[in-house]
Amino acid sequence: MGTPSKLEQLKTMTVVVADTGDIDAIKRLQPVDCTTNPTLVLKAVPLPAYERVIADALAWGKGQGGAREAVVGAIADRLAVAVGTELARIVPGRVSTEVDADLSFDTEATVNKARAIIAAYQANGIGREKILIKIAGTWEGIQAAKILQAEGIDCNMTLIFDIAQAIACANADAFLISPFVGRILDWYVKAEGRTYTAEEDPGVVSVRGIYDYYKTHGIKTVVMAASFRNVGEVEALAGCDRLTISPALLDQLAADTGTLERKLSPDTVATRPARIEQDEKSFRWAMNQNPMATEKLAEGIRMFAKDLKELRSIVAKRMEA
Incomplete structure (x- = not known):
C-alpha cells in the first residue's frame, strides 16, 4: 500500500459527494x-452515456397530450429524474434532485413538485431513501421542507449563505443543508478587492460557524459544504459532515499525498454559540442585514432558473427535430 492521497484521507473523516452528473x-x-x-443536467445531456436516456424522454414526451409548454416542462423534469436514476444506480448513498428554481417563493408548488419527483423515481424503481429533494433556502422553501420532512421525504436545502437560513432549516428538521463556500468568497473578493487565505476565507468561516452551532445544540441536520473554488477551502473544512466537490478538485486531492489535517469534529467544537430563537420576521430581518446572503441567494435562484429555461429550450428544439 502506498501513501494515502488527500482524497482517501478525506473520505475517512467526511462523506465525499460528487458535484457532477458525469457518470x-x-x-x-x-x-x-x-x-x-439544471446546470449539471445541461452538462450531462451531450454525454454519450445519456443518449438512450434523452431519446427515451423525448419519445415519452411526443406521446403526451396537452399544451406544448407543459409537455416540454414535463420532459425536462423526466430528464432530471432519468439522470438521477442512472446516478442512483452507481452511488451507494443519495442523489439530490432539484425542485424548479422558479418555485422558490411558492411553498405549496414546491411541496407538490417534490412529491411528483419522488413518485417519478419510484416509477423507475428508486425508493425515496435514495433521494434528497433539493430546495432553495428561502423562507417559503424551508416551510415546504418542514411539510416534506414530516412525510418522510428528505430535503437538501441549497443556496445557504447565512446562519439564519441554517437555523430555520434546523427548525424545519431538514435532512441536510448546503452552505455555498465559494460563492461567499466570490462576493467578498469582489466587495473588498482582496485575496484570502483558506483559514480567513469568509465561506470557510461561515460553514465553521454553522457547524459549531449545530454540534453545540445537538442538531441532527447534516452540514454539506458546497461550491468550492480551490482545494484549500476543501482542506480547511476537512471533517465537516459532508463535502460536495467537483471532479476537477477531487482529482487534485486524489493526486496529492500530503498529510490532511482534520479541521472539524463534533468532539472539538471551536466555539459554543448561544441558541438563537427565530420566527419569520427575525429570519427576514437577519437576511436583510446580510447583503452578501441576500444578493447571493437571489443570484443563485436566477442562475438555476436560467439553466432550467435553457434545458427546456434544448428539449423544445429536440422535440422539433
Whole structure:
C-alpha cells in the first residue's frame, strides 16, 4: 500500500459527494452521494452515456397530450429524474434532485413538485431513501421542507449563505443543508478587492460557524459544504459532515499525498454559540442585514432558473427535430 492521497484521507473523516452528473467521473472517483440540478443536467445531456436516456424522454414526451409548454416542462423534469436514476444506480448513498428554481417563493408548488419527483423515481424503481429533494433556502422553501420532512421525504436545502437560513432549516428538521463556500468568497473578493487565505476565507468561516452551532445544540441536520473554488477551502473544512466537490478538485486531492489535517469534529467544537430563537420576521430581518446572503441567494435562484429555461429550450428544439 502506498501513501494515502488527500482524497482517501478525506473520505475517512467526511462523506465525499460528487458535484457532477458525469457518470464516468462518478465511477472513477467513487463518491458516496452525488447531486444533480439544471446546470449539471445541461452538462450531462451531450454525454454519450445519456443518449438512450434523452431519446427515451423525448419519445415519452411526443406521446403526451396537452399544451406544448407543459409537455416540454414535463420532459425536462423526466430528464432530471432519468439522470438521477442512472446516478442512483452507481452511488451507494443519495442523489439530490432539484425542485424548479422558479418555485422558490411558492411553498405549496414546491411541496407538490417534490412529491411528483419522488413518485417519478419510484416509477423507475428508486425508493425515496435514495433521494434528497433539493430546495432553495428561502423562507417559503424551508416551510415546504418542514411539510416534506414530516412525510418522510428528505430535503437538501441549497443556496445557504447565512446562519439564519441554517437555523430555520434546523427548525424545519431538514435532512441536510448546503452552505455555498465559494460563492461567499466570490462576493467578498469582489466587495473588498482582496485575496484570502483558506483559514480567513469568509465561506470557510461561515460553514465553521454553522457547524459549531449545530454540534453545540445537538442538531441532527447534516452540514454539506458546497461550491468550492480551490482545494484549500476543501482542506480547511476537512471533517465537516459532508463535502460536495467537483471532479476537477477531487482529482487534485486524489493526486496529492500530503498529510490532511482534520479541521472539524463534533468532539472539538471551536466555539459554543448561544441558541438563537427565530420566527419569520427575525429570519427576514437577519437576511436583510446580510447583503452578501441576500444578493447571493437571489443570484443563485436566477442562475438555476436560467439553466432550467435553457434545458427546456434544448428539449423544445429536440422535440422539433
